[in-house]
Amino acid sequence: MDSKGIKVLVADDEPDILEIVRYKLEAEGYEVATASNGEEALQKARSVKPDLIILDVMMPFRTGMDVCRMLRSDTAFHDTLILMLTALNDELSQVRGLEYGADDYINKPVSPRVLISRVHALLRRKARNIDEAPIQLESLRIDPTQFSVHHEGQAIALAKKEFELLYLLASRPRRVFLRNEILSHVWGPDVIVGDRTIDVHIRKIRQKLGIDCIRTVKGVGYKFEM
Amino acid sequence: MDSKGIKVLVADDEPDILEIVRYKLEAEGYEVATASNGEEALQKARSVKPDLIILDVMMPFRTGMDVCRMLRSDTAFHDTLILMLTALNDELSQVRGLEYGADDYINKPVSPRVLISRVHALLRRKARNIDEAPIQLESLRIDPTQFSVHHEGQAIALAKKEFELLYLLASRPRRVFLRNEILSHVWGPDVIVGDRTIDVHIRKIRQKLGIDCIRTVKGVGYKFEM
DNA sequence: CCGGAGCATTATCAAATTGTTAACCGAAGC
């Protein structure tokens, strides 16, 4: 239940890899910025203020480790996640990446699947630690830290999946979420469930909330709108 | 699931694997073409124009990576999905598969179930290629992210086809779109529908919008103009 | 004025999509 306006900066000097990673991340709903060298990565980090930075170790102008170290010494990036991509079996850089304060690192070559799942994991971790922002929309309050939903002061009990689904939709009011997106965010990227499963959960949410705030966009998906 | 008219090309030099994959894919309703070496894969790709190509890395005449790279350098295959089958633990080819622009890859041996689910996932993503740029023309706002149209603040509900048609026209104001162009963009390149179908949708849009912003160019097509 | 070409409109029907209910299954609690 993430990727509401979550920004990821990807820095790699290989244009192809950059594009594939961008594609994959965007398919998961993240906002993606890219940089093709260390210097650009620093600049973009400052202008974009991403939640997560994926850094290739080997880059022109500044190495990923350089960038990592500089970001970490800046308090503005204190809780920005950094994921390092290290060269094949270059264990030394793993160590040093860690020393410089990366939150995770992956050995190249890396499959897109693995990368995405690590990204998810990192962001989930961050979300838990830092605390996810409660959403307040008119009289409806959705608080992920308490896992609770209140409407006009009344507590409404939602089951886990129901809550996650509602939280996803409400995290970006009026944006349409395709059924695929919903599946991949609430159920996970590779989970296969039946076609009617989403509907049923939507129905339960509508039923329990008692207010009409989830719109069906036929042939497309669902969106939250008060 | 639909998978109507979706074409998949499978290239592998193992006849048994080829047949199993073909069988599974056809059972899912895909149209399947096969090739048993790299050269043949290239030819078939050009003649069949598949939506997705499954490439074995190790093939005679041309390796899968070779084929992948050649296809990617051809603009006609720019948005053709490529799924690479790599030998077990052949990590090097993973990297290179990525560099050459495969959209995903799977390590052999692969279970048919997994293969099918990856294929589904890839095609779903492709299907969802909404251009995410909202269009704002005077008091009319067309937002593909929200799948919504607003005129002077008022939301106007359009059905999917109507929305896509309007979005196409509005994406290039004052440019005339021929009926063929409209058909191939909104309905797809190979869909055959009657002559009056476009008219009917145009009418519905005009009706719902309430403003006269779609001009008929007799004998030619339609254009958007505020 | 007439007739045809091309488009607009409307009604209608089939297909696609979603809503709803009930039943099932497994895991967590009692």
Added chain:
DNA sequence: GCTTCGGTTAACAATTTGATAATGCTCCGG
């Protein structure tokens, strides 16, 4: 072990959408 709850699925109902046919309109040339 029994019960409850959440999650999933299946089956069917309800709704919406898209496509077509039929008909009307309008512009034009003859």
